[in-house]
Amino acid sequence: MNDQIINGDLTVRRILMDIDAWGTGVSFMQSAFGLASHLEAELFGLFVEDAELLQAAELPFTREISLSSAQYRDLDASSIIRHMQVEADKLRRQMELLAATSKINWSLNIARGERFEQVFEKCNEFELIIFMPGRKYSTRREQGPSSNVKAPAVLLYKSGTHSLRALHVIKLLMTNGAFSYLKLLTLDNSAEKKAKEQLEKTGIPVNYVHIPNTEITELTRNIMSVSPGLIVFPFLDEWREQPSVIKDLLDKLPCPLILVR
Amino acid sequence: MTINNKQLALPSELLYHKCDLSYLKLTSTEDLVDSEDVIGQSRALEALNFGIGIRHDGYNLYVAGSTGMGKHTTVNNLLEPRAKSAETPSDWCYINNFDQPHKPLALELPAGHARQLHADMEQLVDDLTIAIPAAFESDEYQARAQEVHDKFKKREEQAFSDLADKAKDKDIVLLRTPGGYTLGPLKDGKILTPSEFDVLAKKEKDKIKAFTDEIEEELKSIIKKVPIWAKEGREKIKELNRELTEVTVEQFISELKDTYQDLPEVLKFLETVELGIITNVEEFRKYAGSDKKDPLADFDQVFLPFQVNVLVDNSDLEGAPIIYEDNPTYNNLMGRVEHLAQFGTLMTDFTLIKSGAMHRANGGYLVLDIRKVLASAFAWEGLKRALRAHEIKIQSLEQMLSLVSTISLEPEPIPIDLKVILTGERIFYYLLKKYDPEFNQLFKVMADFSEEMDRNEDNTAGYASLIATLQREQKLKAVSRGGMERIIEDCSRRIDDGEKLSLHMGNLVDLLCEANYWSTEENTKITTEIHVQKAIDSRIKRLDQLREQVHETVLRGDYLLQTSGKQVGQINGLSVIQLGDYAFGKPSRITATARLGTGKVIDIEREVDLGGSIHSKGVLILSSYLADRYAQDTPLSLSASLVFEQSYGFVEGDSASVAELCTLLSALSKLPLEQSMAITGSVNQLGQVQAIGGVNEKIEGFFDICHARGLTGEQGVIIPEANIKHLMLRTDVVEAVKTGRFNIYAVNHVDQVMELMTGIEAGEKDEKGEFPVESVNGLVQKRLTEMTEARRKFAKSDDEK
Known part of the structure; x- marks a missing residue:
């Protein structure tokens, strides 16, 4: 895979889609299938059963507080497992339906553990990792922008093949007019210049923004200032050592994040 | 003593009141200008002008007259100029009541604005379905x-x-x-x-x-x-x-x-619409770009509250409206709320409110046929209610009669200011006047159309102009002077009066059209008296079958009727059979028998309930005549019976009372009566002969029988002298009289009739109060005296016993 990158091959062959056990939106999955179809890549859905929750459910005093009634309910591990299985089946059916129209290779894998860790463990095998928006404490099941306004997309562009592939992906995603404009974050003029070369004939409206660094606070500030519909980041080297940075970022994001390797 | 009463015979000149338009110096209708005046209806016109002009409460009109008198045309001709110069009334709409949707609001707008507002509101909705989503x-x-x-x-x-x-x-x-x-x-x-x-x-x-x-x-x-x-x-x-x-x-x-x-x-x-749109903005967003024609989109229902239902659109009207409602049902008069079936449920809304004739006539005139109004359930009550309340309240009959219990609309009543003109026969006017107290308050003006007018030179000239006007209106060929004369004569004949003219426009137009048809058939340029006569003859021919059958029964001897010889106690009476607008005369044998009795004359028709009260009255009158003339000092000691032989239908009228009296006198005097003669006329207690109706048909009816059997010169008809002016006899009858083959006598007293029928002097009372012995009256008196004597003897014999 690295060879391909080195050789400037921007092909995306495998996509990993992170699926939230508590409600991955159909629209989100549709987008993922659309992207996979566009890139002629294989889509790999990962459904992670929350091990922490199962562990907590086994404790004697643990109970659930209902979101709809604010009442206490007994919580046991078996009912959670049953529920997760139902959710997984539901997801599989949805994916089958979507695959029928997009004609791509796909699979759904179920794992147990900590969600982010499970995804991160597998990310080396994929060029693209699509994360559901974090919103850990949201009461709404369907994620993403609430209005039908076209939101912008945000791209972090640095030099390197990962960034080039990210640019390639965002170009594909923006050609159907799904986003109002592209907010392109760069660290320096040379990166901006390179990006401009790639984008100049695409007709994509771009807002170039220089950022001083790629620290999580800086990235979050720039993302939240525009309420984006999609974020595409190249997988930065520094994140390889500190994956929790990505986890913190995901908890704050209002929309899907695509990490490009 | 026999007498000759030939001086009572009428000369042929009196048998037909010929029309002569030579004084007008014209050859055809082309020489006449159109008549703008309504002839012979000055009284009605005055009433109409008054009724139309007065604008006070309750001054609606009732235009009375037979069908075909030209009432509608006259009313319309009078209304049109007045309506044109009047102010064009307002338009009316119904709009949604945003507070109470089941009570739509009425909106009055200057003429022509309703349609505009309707279009503007449609445009507004169209605009907003684009602008709001945008x-x-x-x-x-x-x-x-x-x-x-x-x-x-x-x-x-x-x-x-x-x-x-x-x-x-x-x-x-x-x-x-x-x-x-x-x-x-x-x-x-x-x-x-x-x-x-x-x-x-x-x-x-x-x-x-x-x-x-x-x-x-x-x-x-x-x-x-x-x-x-x-x-x-x-x-x-x-x-x-x-x-x-x-x-x-x-x-x-x-x-x-x-x-x-x-x-x-x-x-x-x-302002209410603005508020409504703001409140319902989600609907505008929802239906953005939806196809208006898509039934599932339900576009109309969603934006219905912002529509305008144009109830009355006077944009094309100049002046006040004149509405003639040909089918004045309750709904057609008062308006209605229609319903739409949607998935098995009847739905309605304010756009389904439909106007009635009263809405459309508001500010103008509404012309209605009273017969149709009365024949339509609740139409009359609805009309009166609206006129009384000065407003139209649309309420369905189902609701009024509590036949449905569903919630429906209660549209806001619309104030009205209109004049209602009812047209119809007099009978309805008088019935309503008598039995409906509200009628007096709501219809204060009656315009009574005359059925006839005098046939003087002025009126005849006016009539000629009318013929010319109608001929041109109907786009018919010109009518020659002779044709016009014949038409005028027929108009007299139609009302059985040589000195009057019928004002029935319908019949006149029909005759003109039919004469025009025959003229066209003959390919002539002008309609002449020949075509008019052919039209009259063919009309009679079309309706004549029953007359022929009746006469055939006489001629074949099934119905006994002598037209020659003499008979005691038997006479030829004359009656008229009316079939629609066609009538014909039918001779009838009347017989009488007399015997000793207590002065009672039995009307056999009455005894078997086949005689009307007027007929019975005539019989009672002749009883009184007998008693007065012949038995003032002695009891009338006879019993007599009178009958219409072979009559199996109802007999009404007193026009046979002279005939019945003469039969009775013949039965008493034993003098035979001429059977070649027929008689018509009513008699009073003094023996005077009075006018009767249908004189022409009666004469012609007897003439036809005589003619079929062969005219002898002895045959004839006796008529009341007062009927001479009514004579408009057929040409063949006139011709027969002229050549002495038929006779028509005019009399004014029963004595004259008896002299004509017996050929014997009637006889006058002398100073002693007695009639000459050999006279008709003398013989009658003698017979009655004998009867009295015989009765006295019977009475004495009874006493002795």
Whole structure:
């Protein structure tokens, strides 16, 4: 895979889609299938059963507080497992339906553990990792922008093949007019210049923004200032050592994040 | 002593009142100008002008006259110029009542504005279905809506996040579950397993439990707040939507407000519409770009409250309306609320309110046929109610009669100011006058159309002009002078009066058209008297079958009728059979028998309920005549019976009373009566002969029988002298009289009849009060005296016993 990158091959062959056990939106999955179809890549859905929750459910005093009634309910591990299985089946059916129209290779894998860790463990095998928006404490099941306004997309562009592939992906995603404009974050003029070369004939409206660094606070500030519909980041080297940075970022994001390797 | 009463015979000149238009010096209708006047109806015209002109309460009109008198044309001709010069009345619409939708509001607009407002409102809806969604799709709105959304979302997430942080400080983690949240104790950043928890000291466990309870309570409190925050968020969005809609709608509404600035009611309506749109803005967003024709889109229903139902559109009207409602049912007069079946349910709304004739005639005139109004259930009551209340309230009959209990519309009543003109026969006027007290208050003017007018030179000239006018109106060929004369003569004949002219326009037009047809058949350029006569003859021929059958029964001897010889107690009476607008004369044998009795004359028809009261009256009169003339000092000691032989139908009228009297006198005097003669006329107690109706048909009826059997010169008909002026006999009858083959006698006293029928002098009373012995009256008196004597003898013999 690295060879391909080195050789400037921007092909995306495998996509990993992170699926939230508590409600991955159909629209989100549709987008993922659309992207996979566009890139002629294989889509790999990962459904992670929350091990922490199962562990907590086994404790004697643990109970659930209902979101709809604010009442206490007994919580046991078996009912959670049953529920997760139902959710997984539901997801599989949805994916089958979507695959029928997009004609791509796909699979759904179920794992147990900590969600982010499970995804991160597998990310080396994929060029693209699509994360559901974090919103850990949201009461709404369907994620993403609430209005039908076209939101912008945000791209972090640095030099390197990962960034080039990210640019390639965002170009594909923006050609159907799904986003109002592209907010392109760069660290320096040379990166901006390179990006401009790639984008100049695409007709994509771009807002170039220089950022001083790629620290999580800086990235979050720039993302939240525009309420984006999609974020595409190249997988930065520094994140390889500190994956929790990505986890913190995901908890704050209002929309899907695509990490490009 | 025999006498010759030939001096009573009428000369042929008196048998037909010929029309001579030579004094007008014309050859055809082309020499005449159109008649603008309504001839012979001055009384009716005066009443009409008064009734139409007066604008006070209750001065509606009743135009009385037979069908075909030209009432509608006359009324219309009078109304048109008056209506044209009048002010064009307002348009009326129904609009939605946003407060009470089942009570639509009436909206009055200057003529021509209703249609415009209707179009404007349609355009407004069209515009807003584009403009409102566009406004909501604008970046500005989307950004603001997103901002509100995010704000409330963030608030919610922040609350959970803060709680999660707080929990973490106490080594507790907040976890999502399928239906909510739960909490789990941490140790070194990991959730405790059950075995790890079990080995904890009780104090530690209690501590964890206490923390968990505390966080749970807070979590519960946050969850409870979530719907409140969501509601607040929706309210904020609603407020934002309202603000945006107000701005968008105002642009369009203000344009309309400028257009209708002089019409405060419309401005008021526009304000309610503006509010309605703001309240229902979601519908405009929902139906953005939807196909209006798509039934599933239900477009019309959604935007219905903003429509205008034009009830009365006077935009094309110049002046006041004149409405003639040919089918004046309750609904057609008062308007109705229609319904649409939708999925098995009847639905209605204010756009389904339909106007009635009263709405359309508001501010003008409504012409109705009273017969049709009375024949339509509740139409008369509805009409009166509206006139009395000065407003039209649309209420369905089903509701009025409590036949349906569903909620329907109650449209706001519309005030009315109109004049109703009823047309119809006199009988309805008098019946309504007698039996409907409200009629007097609501229809104060009667315009009575004359059926006939005098046939003097002026009127005849006017009639000729009328013929010319009708001929041109009907686009017929010109009528020659002879043709006109013949038409005028026929108009006299139709009403059986040589000195009068019928004013029945319908019949006149029919005759003109039919004569024109025959003229066309013969390919002539002008319609002449020949064509007119052919039209008359062919009309009679078409209707003549029954007459032929009746006469055939006489000629074949099935019905006994002598037209020669003499008979005692037998006479030829004359009656008329009326079939629709055709009548013919039928001779009838009347016989009488007399015997000793107590002075009673039996009317056999009456005894078997085949005689009408007028006929019986005639019989009673002749009893009185007998008693008065022949038995003033002695009892009338006879019993007599009178009968119409072979009559199996109802007999009415007194026109045979002279004939019945003569038969009775013949029976008493034993003098035979001429059977070649027939007689018609009524008699009074003094023996005077009085005029009767249908004289022409009666003469012609007897003439036809005689003619068929062969005219002898002895045959004839005796008529009352007062009927001479009514004579308009057929040409063949006149010709027969002229050549001495038939006779018509005019008499004024029964004595003259007896002299004609017996050939014997009637006889006058002498100084002693006695009639000459050999006279008719002498013989009658003698017979009655004998009867009295015989009765006295019977009475004496009875006493002796």
